[in-house]
Amino acid sequence: MRKKIVAGNWKMNTTVQEGVSLAEAVAAKSAQTPENVGLIIATPFTHLACVAPVIKGSKVQLSAQNCADHTSGAYTGEVSVDMLKSVGCQWTILGHSERRQYYAETDEKLVVKTRLALEAGLGVILCVGENLEQREAGKHFDVVKEQIENVLFNFTAEDMKNIIVAYEPVWAIGTGKTATADQAEEIHACIRKVLAGKFGEQVAEDTTILYGGSCKPSNAHELFAQKDIDGGLIGGASLKADDFIAIAQAY
Numbered sequence: 001m002r003k004k005i006v007a008g009n010w011k012m013n014t015t016v017q018e019g020v021s022l023a024e025a026v027a028a029k030s031a032q033t034p035e036n037v038g039l040i041i042a043t044p045f046t047h048l049a050c051v052a053p054v055i056k057g058s059k060v061q062l063s064a065q066n067c068a069d070h071t072s073g074a075y076t077g078e079v080s081v082d083m084l085k086s087v088g089c090q091w092t093i094l095g096h097s098e099r100r101q102y103y104a105e106t107d108e109k110l111v112v113k114t115r116l117a118l119e120a121g122l123g124v125i126l127c128v129g130e131n132l133e134q135r136e137a138g139k140h141f142d143v144v145k146e147q148i149e150n151v152l153f154n155f156t157a158e159d160m161k162n163i164i165v166a167y168e169p170v171w172a173i174g175t176g177k178t179a180t181a182d183q184a185e186e187i188h189a190c191i192r193k194v195l196a197g198k199f200g201e202q203v204a205e206d207t208t209i210l211y212g213g214s215c216k217p218s219n220a221h222e223l224f225a226q227k228d229i230d231g232g233l234i235g236g237a238s239l240k241a242d243d244f245i246a247i248a249q250a251y
């Protein structure tokens with residue numbers, strides 16, 4: 001049975017003090033979420049070491065939002081996978097559309113980062129998704145398929161045990177415009193089919209595929225009710241503990 005996950009991507013929001021308070025509130029309320037739903041919060045790098053002890057003992061797991069594509073050395077401003085591990089991080093998001101768009105994150109780089117993360121013992125939440133132009137041109141299936149192939153086809157069925165896929169249509173991120181449950185489900189089913197073609201039915205069945213893009217308490221239930229949607233990667237609504245928890249309760 002694949003895991004149900006609700007993950008919060010805080011992006012570049014909150015000071016450390018605000019982040020610690022938010023993490024405290026999420027940890028305190030996490031016991032009110034269904035037992036079979038895992039919770040992850042992806043904080044800014046600066047917050048990780050302070051947030052780790054705050055969520056310890058709760059079901060909430062800790063994620064980074066990115067990692068370096070080198071292990072150590074003269075890479076000013078970068079944060080390595082070993083650094084993430086050393087502060088108690090269990091996951092890292094990779095390939096978020098904002099990184100692809102603003103920081104020239106390529107599929108080639110994502111292969112390197114995914115490998116380093118897995119080797120360090122971090123789980124990876126790999127984001128894929130089409131932009132508005134690609135959606136309007138009817139290319140969304142091809143775009144997502146190519147992103148999956150370019151990155152994940154370099155890995156093994158064993159590696160897939162530590163990889164979550166997040167489908168985030170760029171046009172739905174931070175816009176208030178959610179993909180309909182049907183639109184999301186057809187892409188999720190397509191992703192699962194692509195994974196089955198490479199890794200076999202069982203691996204595809206066991207892979208958690210999250211939806212992200214204006215997911216909130218009011219639409220989470222309908223999205224999560226879809227057969228191939230295994231939870232959400234939440235941006236804006238993860239900055240309010242009550243909303244984040246309410247989304248997890250949508251199961």
Ligand code: 13P
Pocket residue numbers: 009096168172173174175176212213214215233234235236237
């Ligand atoms: P919003 O939930 O703010 O649309 O952001 C989604 C997202 O990008 C999560 O990674």
